[in-house]
Amino acid sequence: MKKIASVVVLSLVLVTLLAACGNGDSAKNKDSKKDNTLVVYSPNSENIVNTLIPMFEDETGIKVELVSAGTGELLKRISSEKDKPYADVMFGGLNKSKLTNEDLFEKYTSKNDKEMLAGHQNIDGVLTPYITDGSNILVNTDLIGDIKVESYEDLLNPKLKGKIAAADPASSSSAFAQLTNMLLAVGGDYNSQKGWDYVGKLIENLDGKVANGSGAVHKGVADGEFAVGLTYEDPSASYVRDGAPVKVVYPKEGSVYLDASLGIIKNAKHKENAEKFVDFMTSKEAQDVFGNDLTNRPLRKDAKLGDHMTPMKDIKTLEEDEDYVQKNKDKIVKEYTELFTKKQ
Template sequence: MKKLLTLCLSVSMLAGLSACSTPQENTSQELVIYSPNSDGLIEATIPLFEEETGITVRLQQAGTGELIKKLESEKNDPIADVMFGGAHSQFIQNADLFEEYVSVNDKNLIESYQNTSGFTTSYVLDGSVLIVNKDLIGDIKIEGYEDLLNPALKGKIATADPSSSSSAFAQLTNMLLAQGGYTDEEAWKYVEELFVNIDGKIEGSSSSVYKKVADGEMTVGLTYEDPVLTLINDGANVDIIYPEEGSVFLPATSAIIKDAKNMENAKKFIDFITSQQMQDIYGTETTNRPVLENAKTSDTMKPMSEIPTLIEDMDYINEHKTEIVDRFKDIFASIN
């Protein structure tokens, strides 16, 4: 978990915010945001929001789990106004921490990612992809999941642990869906065959997957779109492959904190990150895929209309994650 960072916000100022509850705060020009997002996404969003609205943002950065625990401890007297970032499932599992609000822009988002919970707002998407080292792949064809069963790739496929890595778990559910479904026996047989070919080499973190492929230690990796596009933009000799069986794109989520002290400013922020202006910036100036239907994207980012996609049953996954992880653990243990 990354070290807790505070931008423009001292501990004493936070304490002062939590102690204040006067009516004047309802018309304040401040907004307290908790966020697990990368610095790149923060820097693309916060300064422009402040410039456009005149609202001063007080930001605290940490891992999603740590911030959820903070929100839980503060729920009787909330400090934060907005949680900016994190997996949709983590918001759903902690619904009592968040305020109902549907952005004025919600109807313009890609339909599958519109706000159906009443409180979760999607603002960028990240898809499960394959990363290939162009120097190492040679004549081996990589177009989708089935190609990873090629014996020539045994021990040369990088992946993190689906039981501890969110991106690796997303790959697991993506390949199950692509091969027939979450409970389909043939799909689970594919998982077993793939991990036989992976040959017991599980990386300790999600970032190790794409780094080892880019550095030439592994030929192929199971990863997510954002870091691969960053590597390509930085000149790394890698390819991004969207599996021909279909990629699942999962939303990064934001929500207003229950009983937020700066409620109107929080609503402005939710509307801002889903606005045409901000969605175009995400698509053209960052490697985060926008969720607005008609947002602009860079030349590096393949249009969604050209990518075979699958839609995750997020409700099912939220309810059955433990049993999916347990079945994977049983398979992995039996192989190794």
């Protein structure tokens, strides 16, 4: 009996040990699986995240948890979580002028940085630009007739009075970007009388018609409500790609392009995976998709562009003083609002 009891006890011990080993392996596998994840905060459009994130997952085997919200909300969240960050990457919504809290992000320079266009490479080792967007004029080809629209100056044509779609710079970020673009392009800086005189004349030609938001501007032109609109490249290129009766005009005076960047959050739990994410978004594969399949201008030198996009070499570009504009935004908006009220 003692012998049998000893065998039973030994068997139980072996079973327990094996179970413990099994649980250990299971825990190890669970941890390994957990480590093969990435938490991404992003204000980007559904087109971007629904296209690029699955590509990244397929390429790397890393599972992405996506949290979508507005840029301001996500930056506040990153700040509140700085002692124990939940996310690993901020994908979009970042540019030099908005990075007032650089301490929230890790320094990382992608292996693809040298492949990006000059002037659009890593900013101070923290932000990685991956796409850019610029101000332009959208023209309805069915309505414009023989009216020439090649420049900002052409928008002062009396024949266009009341036929120009524009949004309020006080409530629309793209309209504000268009305003500073005009001031720089026409006046040479943001305070010149020449630039503000032009804006005043343009306001008169709007004939009191101001759209509720940026979406109403490009949609109004594509739908035939307006002959021309002051908008930006991403939606404009999408209408061209989809066959709408429109054409994109880059003003002869010059267009300002502002980059969208991504950054790795300080003390990210999955820093190595985050670095892979940054490298992927600047890879040729991803950049080709931005420029060929989507309507976001890629920043890689060798990226492909679809027929719906104009090569950057054919566009006159201007460099905005982002620091000045960000610091003086309220002042610029106030001056515009007072001028708009005066011209009514």
